[in-house]
Amino acid sequence: MIESCSKRRMLLAVTFLGGLTSLVLVVESHWTNGSKKTYPETLLRNNSVLSSCWLKEEYEIVEPCHLCNAFEINSLSVPACLLTHYKEVINCNTSGRVQRSCDRVAWIEERNFWIFEGLMLVLxxxxxxxxxxxxxxxxxxxxxxxxxxxxxxx
Known part of the structure; x- marks a missing residue:
């Protein structure tokens, strides 16, 4: 079947599928909400329990998720950096200001995805x-x- 298609039809089909893929990615990125994440109730690291006030109290994100610097990771001074090497600072209503481990930064992941897509287009x-x-x-x-x-x- 594919052998009977002309070059023009194949090019149109590939262009259509590429456009449809881009449309789906744009629509999906607007519909999904990645901010609602579940965290383990307690994070155990070196026999110390990190505060998990965000599970029990109302909280506000003071600093969004960002990469920990090399000193924080190597010195083990910030326990939130040990798990994923990313941290965010939150302010719980009663417990106060704490840091928690978070997943990778969304805009970095999106940038890496588009770099990959661009490289695949060039290739x-x-x-x-x-x-x-x-x-x-x-x-x-x-x-x-x-x-x-x-x-x-x-």
Missing amino acids: GSVSITAVFTRQKILDHRVLRRLQRQLASGV
């Missing part, structure tokens, strides 16, 4: 160019061989 374009160039070279060789055979009278 695909280079591959398509190589295939079409190789096909032209092979077609030219066959044409020259036919011309030589016709010229020699075979």
Whole structure:
């Protein structure tokens, strides 16, 4: 079935599917809400229990999730950095200001995704160019061989 499609139809199909994929990604990114995450009730690390006031109290995010610096990770001074190397500062109503471990930063993940997609687009374009160039070279060789055979009278 795919062999019977012309190059123009294949290009239109690939373009349509690429556009549909982009549309789905944009719509999904607007519909999903990644801020609602569940955290373990207590995080055990080196026999110390981290505060988990955000599970029991109302809280406000003071600093959004960001990467811990090398000193905080290597010195083990911030227990929230040990688990994921990312932390966010929250202010619980009664317990006060605490730090908790969080997943990766959303905008970094999105940036890495788009970098990957761009690289795949470039790689695909280079591959398509190589295939079409190789096909032209092979077609030219066959044409020259036919011309030589016709010229020699075979």
